[in-house]
Amino acid sequence: MAKTPRLLASAAALFLAVAAQAEPDLEAGAKLFSKCTSCHQIGSNTKKRVGPNLNELNGRIAGSIEDFPYSKSMTKAGQEGLIWTNETLDEFLADPKVYIPKTRMSYRGMKDPEDRLNLIAYLNTFSANMASHSAGDPHDLDPAILALVGDKEYGEYLSGDCKTCHQADGSAEGIPPITGWPVDDFVYVMHAYKNKDRNHPVMQMMAGRLSNEEIAALAAYFADLEE
Amino acid sequence: MTEFNRRLFLGTSTAAFGLLAAPAVMAAAHGKPRVVVIGGGAGGATAARYIAKDSDGAIDVTLVEPSRTYFSCFFSNLYLGGFKEMDDLGHTYGVLASKHGVNVVHDWAVDVDPDGKMVTLAGGSKLPYDKLILSPGIDFVDDAVEGWSVAEQNKMPHAYKAGSQTELLKAQIMAMPEGGTFAMVAPPNPFRCPPGPYERVSMVAHTLKANNPTAKIIIADPKEKFSKQGLFQEGWNKHYAGMIDWIGADFGGANVSVDADAMTVTIDGEETKVDVCNVIPAMKAGRIADMAGVTDGNWAPVNAIDMSSKANADIHVLGDSSQQGDMPKSGFSANSQAKVCANAVRGALTGSRVFPAKFSNTCWSLIDTDDGVKVGATYEATDEKIAQVDGFISSTGEDSATRKATYEESEGWYSGIVADMFS
Numbered sequence: 001m002a003k004t005p006r007l008l009a010s011a012a013a014l015f016l017a018v019a020a021q022a023e024p025d026l027e028a029g030a031k032l033f034s035k036c037t038s039c040h041q042i043g044s045n046t047k048k049r050v051g052p053n054l055n056e057l058n059g060r061i062a063g064s065i066e067d068f069p070y071s072k073s074m075t076k077a078g079q080e081g082l083i084w085t086n087e088t089l090d091e092f093l094a095d096p097k098v099y100i101p102k103t104r105m106s107y108r109g110m111k112d113p114e115d116r117l118n119l120i121a122y123l124n125t126f127s128a129n130m131a132s133h134s135a136g137d138p139h140d141l142d143p144a145i146l147a148l149v150g151d152k153e154y155g156e157y158l159s160g161d162c163k164t165c166h167q168a169d170g171s172a173e174g175i176p177p178i179t180g181w182p183v184d185d186f187v188y189v190m191h192a193y194k195n196k197d198r199n200h201p202v203m204q205m206m207a208g209r210l211s212n213e214e215i216a217a218l219a220a221y222f223a224d225l226e227e
Numbered sequence: 228m229t230e231f232n233r234r235l236f237l238g239t240s241t242a243a244f245g246l247l248a249a250p251a252v253m254a255a256a257h258g259k260p261r262v263v264v265i266g267g268g269a270g271g272a273t274a275a276r277y278i279a280k281d282s283d284g285a286i287d288v289t290l291v292e293p294s295r296t297y298f299s300c301f302f303s304n305l306y307l308g309g310f311k312e313m314d315d316l317g318h319t320y321g322v323l324a325s326k327h328g329v330n331v332v333h334d335w336a337v338d339v340d341p342d343g344k345m346v347t348l349a350g351g352s353k354l355p356y357d358k359l360i361l362s363p364g365i366d367f368v369d370d371a372v373e374g375w376s377v378a379e380q381n382k383m384p385h386a387y388k389a390g391s392q393t394e395l396l397k398a399q400i401m402a403m404p405e406g407g408t409f410a411m412v413a414p415p416n417p418f419r420c421p422p423g424p425y426e427r428v429s430m431v432a433h434t435l436k437a438n439n440p441t442a443k444i445i446i447a448d449p450k451e452k453f454s455k456q457g458l459f460q461e462g463w464n465k466h467y468a469g470m471i472d473w474i475g476a477d478f479g480g481a482n483v484s485v486d487a488d489a490m491t492v493t494i495d496g497e498e499t500k501v502d503v504c505n506v507i508p509a510m511k512a513g514r515i516a517d518m519a520g521v522t523d524g525n526w527a528p529v530n531a532i533d534m535s536s537k538a539n540a541d542i543h544v545l546g547d548s549s550q551q552g553d554m555p556k557s558g559f560s561a562n563s564q565a566k567v568c569a570n571a572v573r574g575a576l577t578g579s580r581v582f583p584a585k586f587s588n589t590c591w592s593l594i595d596t597d598d599g600v601k602v603g604a605t606y607e608a609t610d611e612k613i614a615q616v617d618g619f620i621s622s623t624g625e626d627s628a629t630r631k632a633t634y635e636e637s638e639g640w641y642s643g644i645v646a647d648m649f650s
Contacts, residue, residue: 157580160563160567161563161566165636165644166643169646173639174635174636201601201621202601202619205587205605205618209616
């Protein structure tokens with residue numbers, strides 16, 4: 001686990017810098033994805049190809065599709081806590097062989113940050129839990145909300161409500177992990193549920209009763225949680 | 228000295244208690260403050276774990292639970308349906324001891340002395356406490372169903388405390404003759420797991436459909452309606468058409484007697500010979516709550532703010548045994564209440580920060596393969612009770628992908644709550 005938070009943090013900074021410049025273009029993302037389709041399928045009725053299917057990719061633990069023959073390094077990255085998020089995908093796609101040495105994915109990388117932003121936004125449209133997060137656009141939120149500094153101790157108490165379903169160690173079995181997310185992402189997603197921009201009845205209800213300060217508190221707590 | 232301090236503690240209101248910095252007083256009296264938790268289910272295991280984990284050794288936590296392996300009542304219907312193995316439902320207490328320092332005692336608590344603040348175990352040991360947390364689950368009301376008592380539970384299982392009873396019921400279902408009859412006597416409100424009897428009927432129907440498709444299911448129900456009724460009845464028509472006959476109170480479902488030797492069920496005067504009879508009697512708080520003097524009628528009334536008993540500020544009651552207001556009696560509710568209670572107990576004993584009570588619950592039910600539904604709500608503490616704030620329920624007519632996702636989500640929840648209790 002020691003490695004991941006640092007990667008998340010640096011990637012998040014980079015990603016947010018890009019996100020600030022541009023709105024993602026889903027059509028452009030779909031075109032870019034054509035480079036991937038020889039190995040990866042997405043959408044309904046996917047079959048196993050050379051690469052794993054990319055449905056529900058955002059939030060997935062790296063190397064976690066059962067029976068898929070991942071490289072040892074990809075499996076290991078997942079075991080060490082790597083979760084595919086906007087940020088980690090961005091860094092991986094920029095230079096796969098640097099991010100996951102010895103990955104079997106033979107792709108030289110996508111150098112243009114805007115291309116990566118568009119591609120990830122497109123991929124996210126196939127991740128139910130991330131659909132509205134596709135743009136990763138925390139900047140849509142009132143800056144005052146993003147600027148709130150969360151009370152971690154309060155967040156720890158409030159997290160009791162989350163941990164009935166979301167496991168503290170980041171394991172995901174039917175319910176996405178929420179541990180180790182960048183604070184802005186966490187805040188953005190919770191507000192998207194609160195505002196009913198994201199569709200999930202349990203999460204809309206749970207987020208719906210949280211104040212801005214409480215969401216900030218939870219974000220601060222889960223960002224650094226290592227159990 | 229100890230006696231003096233206890234009197235002082237008892238005689239001081241909660242508000243003044245904080246101002247007087249009483250935790251220091253308590254520590255001086257007898258070293259570390261002591262919490263005893265009775266019952267190692269969703270309420271008790273969670274409370275013990277959170278108090279021990281979050282107090283970092285500042286509080287001495289003892290968990291009293293007779294069973295060495297806990298079989299969750301939640302998901303036990305899925306065992307009847309063949310979706311889970313019994314082993315999937317079994318969990319042990321080792322990590323609570325090894326990782327969090329909980330003193331796990333496998334014994335029955337047989338008495339509570341609220342004045343001397345002492346719990347007596349069946350083995351004769353005595354456990355003193357500063358705060359006692361009772362989470363004993365349910366017991367059955369005597370003579371609730373005419374002709375049935377616990378002595379008959381092998382002939383007519385309740386299977387409402389998971390484990391051997393659940394296995395027995397499954398074995399009886401599998402041994403039913405071709406075209407035989409499965410009867411259920413459903414309980415009156417309030418009872419553990421409101422959708423539980425109806426999920427059970429769904430799971431029994433699923434098993435019978437595969438093994439004994441001409442078998443019938445009858446349900447004698449003292450209620451006029453039940454949890455997720457629209458969803459269940461839609462599912463029964465879709466998956467098990469013609470198999471299930473629900474007889475509610477309007478049709479005499481409350482007027483029921485059974486004969487365990489003759490294997491008959493009499494509903495509103497009409498006797499039926501059955502092959503399996505699952506009697507789920509009316510319920511009440513686990514008996515230790517009675518002994519602790521915190522019950523009023525069948526249940527133990529509590530203050531919503533911290534789950535403390537209305538009869539005794541140093542005894543908290545969690546989960547099914549508590550009478551708290553709007554929350555259903557469920558594992559999820561007990562787990563949620565335990566965390567509010569743990570925060571309050573820690574605050575009272577060590578001066579740690581106490582935050583406002585927030586509760587939540589979601590109940591998932593499986594109707595057939597990949598056909599999951601759910602109902603849930605959030606709650607807050609008012610002076611009067613735990614009051615519902617918001618809620619949702621699955622819709623009838625949902626597409627199969629939604630239902631499948633709901634089932635998969637329930638499996639994720641199961642892993643989550645078990646980790647929150649035992650890891």
